[in-house]
Amino acid sequence: MSTPAERVVVPFQAKSHGFVSALEELYENTPAAIHAIDSAGRLVAVSDSWLQLLGYKRDEVIGRRSVEFLTEASRAKALDSSQIYARTGACENIAYEFVHKDGTTVPVLLSAKLIRDQNGAVHGSHAALTDVTALRLAERQLDYSVRYDALTGLLNRYEFEEHIGRGLAGGRTSDREHCVLYIDVDQFKAINDTSGHRVGDTLLQQVATTIRSCLRSDDVLARLGGDEFGVLLNSAGAPIARDVAQRIIDTISTARFDTGKRTHRIEVSIGIANIRGGTPSEALRIADSACFIAKDAGRNRFHLSKAGDAAVEAHTSELELLPVIERALTNNSFELFAQPIMSNIGGAVSYEVLLRWYENGQIRAPFRLLTAAERYGRIRAVDEWVVGATLAALAAHRQRLESIDYISINLSGRTVAEGGFARRIRKAIADYKLPARKLVFELTETAAVANLEAVAGFMTTLREVGCRFALDDFGAGASSFRYLTHLPVDVVKIDGEFVKACHTNTTNQEILRAIHTVATALGKQTVAEFVESSEIQAQIERIGIHSSQGYHFGRPTPLHGILSG
Secondary structure, X not given: OOOOOOXXXXXXXXXXXXXXXXXXXXXXXXXXXXXXXXXXXXXXXXOHHHHHHXXXXXXXXXXXXXXXXXXXXXXXXXXXXXXXXHHHOEEEEEEEEEEOOOOOEEEEEEEEEEEEOXXXXXXXXXXXXXXXXXXXHHHHHHHXXXXXXXXXXXXXXXXXHHHHHHHHHXXXXXXXXXXXXXXXXXXXXXXXXXXXXXXXXXXXXXXXXXXXXXXXXXXXXXXXXXXXXXXXXXXXOHHHHHHHHHHXXXXXXXXXXXXXXXXXXXXXXXXXXXXXXXXXXXXXXXHHHHHHHHHHOOOOOEEEOOOOOHHHHHXXXXXXXXXXXXXXXXXXXXXXXXXXXXXXXXXXXXXXXXXXXXXXXXXXXXXXXXXXXXXXXXXXXXXXXXXXXXXXXXXXXXXXXXXXXXXXXXXXXXXXXXXXXXXXXXXXXXHHOOOHHHXXXXXXXXHHHHOHHHHHHHHXXXXXXXXXEEEEEEOOOOOOOHHHHHOOOOEEEEOHHHHOOOOOXXXXXXXXXXXXXXXXXXOOEEEEOOOOOHHHHXXXXXXXXXXXXXXXXOOOXXXXXXXXX
């Protein structure tokens, strides 16, 4: 007598119905990986694709119980779900792991359906297996890229903040204190400019190894971005932090870093912050400010931030930017720029709208301004200005808009999460009588994931009138393909860090290919950001990514000039 686990796919009594030959012929010729089982849970028919998937010959599997080919964990899962399956009569896309003949596991999504006679009695079941090995591999690759820096193999900024957060949580329940070091390679840009980025990358790898040699076994080292590194000194106060910082400075400044053609002398500046309280971002901001002070004092030294450190407080404070934001909103001293997005398929051109602002008579990218606006609750006002000014400009140049595929507008995740903004955008689109299909709204992956439910509702409201959505910087945050199924996005903009070196970095090529493959399978368009050369563009085209954006096609220019031209 078969067990419940063995009856999870209810048997199909093919022989008793006299059409086993037809069943076998059908199964042998179908391209799908399918099987049928009899009342004892034994396989009575399998397709060639099923056999290829698991590495068997037909005479090796016919007559064996189907559960024999499941891992122990999947057998237990099948047992748990057997009652539900028997009651509903079907199941769809249940994740199981089958065992290949060579002993390796094969992840699949299994769908099955019971076969009943006119009296309701169960006579059997068919099941189809979808191989998701490539998808799982791509997810693992992306998960690694989310947590680790591709160049050095160190933790990245996101994961480093997670470690700081755990340190803060532990400090609140004990007397332990920790310190954060923010390490910046002095004048590294000059090395990149004179020797090239490949030499610069080699040096960064060597610097990472040198810093690691100066740390204790339980200290945490990360690359924060560019030429910046972070260190979390666990259970360490100021005396230990000073010693470690000085050891790093001395070791790096006396070393000679060989890149093959020449040796380089490198120095670093270090900021130190105690993290007894606050948040990970605050701890990093204080350490970053302390590092700035060390640089300002002459470089190749460290600065330890203490309570009441006036220099650090002055540098970390962003409140001074709030009046600047208010003046820019009031006086319309913001200006809209746009950068082209070129289709790699039909040559159509789109544009991403970018905000700029004037400071001392000069046009500037507003990174610090937007950071302050987001932190102090004025980002929605900025987003409303951008959307309003963009829609007004498009309404004034309707004829030009007809020749543009779409206009992309960035929004803050915090603005979207506040609610009500989608309805205001819909009203503005209707008032201006603009074609909503021409509008794409961009949100960064990290912002979307942080406010998943609110963002999904926002998207749904605007998609009802024809607007589309892009997930920006995909791969830079807490990446997982499952977010692509939860968010109704139309465009996936791949983070530029994977694009910049894709023509020479095979790992980046595989990550790009994985993102593009999955996004395309889900019906979404892909855009490669930071396409800065013909070599990069050639690789992007080989992978098949739908569109490209970057300096290779054009730098940001005033939107008014684009629409008027």
